[in-house]
Amino acid sequence: MKVLIIEDESLAAEQLINLLYKYDKNIIVLEVIASVKNAVKWLKNNEKPELVFMDIQLADGVSFDIFDKVELTSPVIFITAYDQYAIRAFKVNSIDYLLKPLDFDELKTAVDKFKNSKQSSVNQDIIEKFKNMLTNNYKNRFVIKVGEHIRPINIEQINYFYSFEKATYINTSENRNYVIDYSLEQAEALIDPTLFFRINRKYLISLASILDIVSYSNSRLKIKLVNSDKNDIIVSRERVNDFKKWLDR
Template sequence: MKVLLVEDEKPAAQKMARLLKQTAPDADLVATTETVEDTVNWLQENGEPDLILMDIHLDDGLCFEIFDTVKVTAPVIFTTAYDEYAVRAFKVNSIDYLLKPVGEEDLRKALDKYRAIHEKYHYGQAGYRHLLQEFSAAYKSRFLLKIGSRYKSVSVNQIKYIFSSEGNVFLQNTDGQAFALEFSLDHVQKLLDPADFFRINRNCLIHIDAVEEMVAYSSSRLQLHVKEEKPQEMFVVSRDRVPEFKRWMDR
């Protein structure tokens, strides 16, 4: 069993490596990475391990940025001091969510869960990943929109961007039509696949296929040129989201 450890605190990484050796003598700790960038680079260069032990808060951001940047299908055991990310974690291949300080019995039970599922799907990693997909929450593929007395079904692939304005949220499709949604933008973001949609600022979620190019803008921000749209402030990537946005575009 090849294991990748993602942990930015050296004492915590050393403790986890020690616990892993105690609870799983057959495990091979192939690498330890400390940042989102290091982990993405390692996965791109080495492929996926059998299992990932992953902290959530890393030096350069939250670990979920890894899943937004590179495709990860390996099972993950999350280890963190924070409990508010549990729901989000189980959307990205999580088989367990351990709160720090992680004890030997906690890790043993999580590894037993991994082995039990792996043995049940003994025909290989493909079957195991299929099971993980069953556990993961599915993202929306369509929105059913009410327009007066009529209804219209819009595929997420027909969405250019979703934006909020004056307390209301609207969906803009590829035909140039805007439709009101009954959800908040925060809720809509949770419904959509982060591989396809990115929250570029407080007011706009954009589909990756709608972006034609990026231009340097004031205060280290980016102005996006969106297909068949005039440049406007709504399409400016917030400064704090620029690094993550670049990684998202450069998959």
């Protein structure tokens, strides 16, 4: 297996290499790269690695910047020393990661998972979400069109985002509904996750938009939203625990 290591701490890189050789002495480490700039250059000019180990914080920025500058189709296992909120977000989005200081058993589990599932590259919307989370670079407003007019809507004016008939809408504090030029996944990646929560495939809601929360069947929750007459807005079962934590932040 041919792997690429993107890590700016020489001791951490050396430890990772030793653990990889302990896991499989036939692993080939193609290169150890310490910066976003050099990683982009290498990826543009070399063969595709079978697996990439990528530290989040590099010498010249966050590793998510790499995805903006080059198409990376190899599976990635991230290396992080970030807080529990970031780690929980990795878990929710099924992104593989290793926590510093590196541990052999955790590395073995991550690499075994890769070998057994042959996972594909990381979804770009998820990358954008984590990049925004780490840099606090969230959208403050969305631009909408009303006929021939263009109007900015501040994030504070938005109650929730929702999908309907292959389009994405926002509902505002004025109880107006506007189409936006983003998918729900893209909108989720661009806004502060402390302000909005994705409760299911169709709704991304703010705390202020919630009128009532009721226990529902199969450990789910039913939500009543402002400006909505729908009675079937459900927090999907796999999101309930994280939704409760989000409410209690």
